[in-house]
Amino acid sequence: MPTKVDSHAQAASSAVTKTLKPPFQPLPYLLLLPSLAIIFIIEFYPFINGVSFSFHKGTLLGTGAFVGLNNYLRLFNSASFYNSLWFSFIFAFFNVLVSYVLGLALALFLNMDFPGRGFCRVALLVPWIVPAVVSIVSWKWLIADKGGLVNIILGSFGVGPIYFLSDSGWAMVAVIVIKIWRSFPFMMLSLLAALQVIDKSLYEAVKIDGANRWQAFWNITMPHIKNISIIQAILMIIWSINDFETPFLLTQGGPSSATENLILLSYRYTFGRNDVGLGSAVAILTLILLMALSTVMMRQQAKGA
Amino acid sequence: MEAFGLLADLVKNHDVYPAAAGYSNEDAVSAFSQGKGALFLNNPGLSGRLPKIADKIGLVQPLVGPHGDKGTIFWVNNIMLYKQGKHPAETKIFLAWWSEHEKDLWTKGHNTQLPVRKSFAADPYFQGNAETKFILDNYVPVAKTTATHATEIFPKLNDVEGEGALQSLSQSLLQGKDVNSSVKTAADRLKSVLED
Numbered sequence: 001m002p003t004k005v006d007s008h009a010q011a012a013s014s015a016v017t018k019t020l021k022p023p024f025q026p027l028p029y030l031l032l033l034p035s036l037a038i039i040f041i042i043e044f045y046p047f048i049n050g051v052s053f054s055f056h057k058g059t060l061l062g063t064g065a066f067v068g069l070n071n072y073l074r075l076f077n078s079a080s081f082y083n084s085l086w087f088s089f090i091f092a093f094f095n096v097l098v099s100y101v102l103g104l105a106l107a108l109f110l111n112m113d114f115p116g117r118g119f120c121r122v123a124l125l126v127p128w129i130v131p132a133v134v135s136i137v138s139w140k141w142l143i144a145d146k147g148g149l150v151n152i153i154l155g156s157f158g159v160g161p162i163y164f165l166s167d168s169g170w171a172m173v174a175v176i177v178i179k180i181w182r183s184f185p186f187m188m189l190s191l192l193a194a195l196q197v198i199d200k201s202l203y204e205a206v207k208i209d210g211a212n213r214w215q216a217f218w219n220i221t222m223p224h225i226k227n228i229s230i231i232q233a234i235l236m237i238i239w240s241i242n243d244f245e246t247p248f249l250l251t252q253g254g255p256s257s258a259t260e261n262l263i264l265l266s267y268r269y270t271f272g273r274n275d276v277g278l279g280s281a282v283a284i285l286t287l288i289l290l291m292a293l294s295t296v297m298m299r300q301q302a303k304g305a
Numbered sequence: 306m307e308a309f310g311l312l313a314d315l316v317k318n319h320d321v322y323p324a325a326a327g328y329s330n331e332d333a334v335s336a337f338s339q340g341k342g343a344l345f346l347n348n349p350g351l352s353g354r355l356p357k358i359a360d361k362i363g364l365v366q367p368l369v370g371p372h373g374d375k376g377t378i379f380w381v382n383n384i385m386l387y388k389q390g391k392h393p394a395e396t397k398i399f400l401a402w403w404s405e406h407e408k409d410l411w412t413k414g415h416n417t418q419l420p421v422r423k424s425f426a427a428d429p430y431f432q433g434n435a436e437t438k439f440i441l442d443n444y445v446p447v448a449k450t451t452a453t454h455a456t457e458i459f460p461k462l463n464d465v466e467g468e469g470a471l472q473s474l475s476q477s478l479l480q481g482k483d484v485n486s487s488v489k490t491a492a493d494r495l496k497s498v499l500e501d
Contacts, residue, residue: 059460078497079490145324146341166327167480255326255476256487273464273498 053280060274071281081282083257084265088286091176091247091261092240096233098180103187103232104225110188111195121192128185136249139178140165168258171251175259179246183239187232194228195221230301234294241290262286306488307371312475313484326479349440350417364439367447379448381421419445461498470494 054071058064075081110121127135143150143164154160164174202220211219244263247253253260253268260268262282270279315321322342325333330347337345338355344365345351352359367377384403386396411420412430419440420426426445431437451466452459463469470491477487 074497079493080497146336146339161324163324163327166324171327251327254473255480256473256482256490268464268469271463272469274460 050280051284053276054284056277058276058280060271060276064277067277071277072285074278075281075285080257080260080265084260084262084282087172087259088241088261090172091179091243092237094176095179095183095240096236099183099187099236100229100233102180102184104191106184106188107191107195108221110192124188125185127181128183128189132182132245133249135182136178136246139174139181140250143174165251166255168255171255171259175247175250178250179240179243182246183236187236190228190232191225194225198224227301230297234297237293237297238290241286306484309474309478309484309488311371312478313481316479316481321479326476348417349419349437352436353417364436364443367444375447377444377448379445379450381450382418464498465495470498 056064057067142148145161145163151161162170164170203216206216242263247259247261247264251259253264266279266282269275336342338358352362367375369375390396408425410416411425412428426441474487474491
């Protein structure tokens with residue numbers, strides 16, 4: 001039961017709050033306006049334009065007539081779209097999975113104390129630092145059918161030659177492996193940073209309790225890197241599905257569209273077919289797919305937190 | 306279908322290099338320059354790009370189809386004047402001047418392509434060169450552009466002929482895939498390109 005004294009105290013407190021509430025200050029909002037305007041121009045305007053293009057029958061010369069959902073319906077009836085969707089899925093799945101496993105293994109290795117650790121840390125970042133054009137052209141030379149180092153080594157064991165970029169199956173493998181090679185250093189670096197903030201005394205405590213290395217990894221390391229792992233996975237999925245340069249520079253999406261992902265398909269429709277509406281529809285569907293995936297993963301992260 | 310069948314048979318008989326499906330034009334030029342290809346379809350002026358083996362390169366007659374028809378394809382780089390430009394009259398005067406004075410560009414070794422103008426083609430520069438003379442005499446008369454039968458602009462051409470359906474079909478056939486299913490895939494894609 002509230003007493004009379006309590007009521008007086010609440011009234012007094014409310015009065016003080018009212019008195020202390022600062023008046024509306026427009027200046028901070030005005031100062032934010034230029035930044036908001038820039039964000040609108042570089043983020044929202046192209047996005048809204050893209051959505052608008054996807055509802056029009058446009059070319060590179062003009063927006064064209066409004067066609068409603070026709071571009072989307074054409075995509076849903078197109079074998080090329082499902083082929084690209086499938087390759088994008090395979091490409092992202094293996095890139096995220098293998099980059100994560102490789103990155104984690106190397107991060108655990110680099111988190112140990114051993115001579116030459118600094119050199120190894122820098123050396124393992126090279127694939128991430130080298131510009132895409134340089135690394136992909138180097139890989140093209142490495143896996144070339146004639147004179148390529150990989151086929152020379154395979155040949156010394158009596159294997160091959162393997163036509164990495166000329167066979168649909170091998171081209172998919174090559175594009176995925178090269179993407180993994182370019183991606184794992186970022187995963188490794190982020191996981192290494194997360195590993196370094198884990199309190200070492202936790203490992204000492206579980207060791208005293210009789211836990212083996214696997215149990216220490218599973219019960220101490222993994223929970224500590226779970227959040228960063230989910231964020232890394234989301235980023236890697238987005239970067240994989242949005243990757244243009246790896247398949248384009250290696251195969252241009254071939255042979256026979258085997259390595260054509262959604263972004264290459266969007267590019268082909270827009271600049272090859274001069275069908276901006278269809279190209280925009282692919283881009284918007286890709287965006288929706290990525291947003292859905294990101295939302296699911298963020299919810300998983302929130303549940304586990 | 307006869308042409309596709311012929312290509313598929315060449316692949317089946319190992320007459321086509323297995324890596325060809327993944328080759329860019331530069332890869333093909335490189336392989337040919339190393340003697341790894343006997344026949345190579347390319348533009349005029351290839352021997353000029355490969356001086357070390359220029360004396361080993363010969364030209365064959367244009368390909369003859371299964372029904373005896375002979376032909377090839379060529380591309381014409383046209384010059385256009387825009388009516389909506391700022392100075393159309395002055396541009397026209399410049400183009401007339403250019404047309405009168407461009408012969409040196411063609412006949413002094415600054416260009417590896419062939420001229421459209423017959424007066425340029427008749428110049429000793431072209432007639433005295435066995436390779437260009439052969440192409441002018443044998444290929445140009447039977448050549449057609451991709452727009453030969455077209456009555457209007459087709460902006461989606463690149464998705465058919467350039468990096469599109471036909472390239473994808475060729476890559477399927479060069480990988481030794483089934484002709485009928487490869488052609489069906491290409492036909493579906495062409496249908497989608499032509500859809501409005």
